[in-house]
Amino acid sequence: MSLYLQITINLVLCAGLIIVVKEGIKTKLSVIVLLLGEFMLELTDLAGRMMKLNALNTYNYTLSQFFGLIVLTVIYGNYYIQLSREVKWMIYCYAIVTLITNVLYVQDATKVTFYSNIITSIIICSYAASYFMKIIKEGRTDRNMFVVNIIVFLFFSIECLISTTYNFLISNHLNWVAPIWLFRGILLLSLYISFINLGCGVGKIRIR
Structure with a gap:
């Protein structure tokens, strides 16, 4: 990912977090936790990159997986879909086991x-x-929620594709890695912006 893009992501997260918090915390706590956590992870990643601490970035990536799965499970359970307690706990347990293993x-x-x-x-x-x-099924949706959902689907589809083909790309098409990683970074920035937008309007959304 471009260093400038990474700096931009950090600035956007910082500004977005301030905006969302200023509008109130009570009904948007999970979104604020997501933005705050991702800001800390992105900032740590940027610092590690600038100081060339590769091991730190590896741990950071592992924590990002764990944190993202936990918080997105909470957000989707609150605002988007009905998740049973059993399903939530299965996912939480998987996230913990994965974190420890990684x-x-x-x-x-x-x-x-x-x-x-x-x-x-x-x-x-x-x-x-x-x-x-x-x-x-219902034929209706909230615009902000719909936009977030599209970007979530796109980003994690690309993330899955990158993880699946990573070794192949490194071995056979190394020149493709930088553009793909840049595209991932742009999608990630879009994802954060969409969550900031969701956080600003979440008070109008009925929590499940």
Whole structure:
């Protein structure tokens, strides 16, 4: 990812977090937690990159997987779809086990972290797909929620594809890696902006 894009992402998250918090916390706590957590992770990642601490970035990627799955499960359960308590706890347990496994095998990150990322991405994509099915059944949706859902689906589909083909790209098409990673970064920025927008309007959304 471009350094300038990464700096832009951090600035957007910081500004967005301030805007969302200023509008009130009570009904949008999960969105604020997501933005705050991602800001801390992105800031740490940027610092690690600038100081060339590759090990720190590997741990950061592992934490990002865990945090993203947990918080997005909460957000989708609150605003988008009905998730049973059993399903939530299964996902939370999976996230914890994955975090522990990735930390223990951090030196073998390519084999462990990327494969676990495929499952995490599929789970999150299934949330987005479930919401699309809900829209089809009910015939109505909130615009901000719909935009977030589209970007979530796109981003994690690309994330899954990257994780699946990572070794192939590195071995056979190294020149493709930078453009793909840049595209991922732009999608990630769009994802954060959409969640900031959702946070600003979440008070009008009926919490499930």
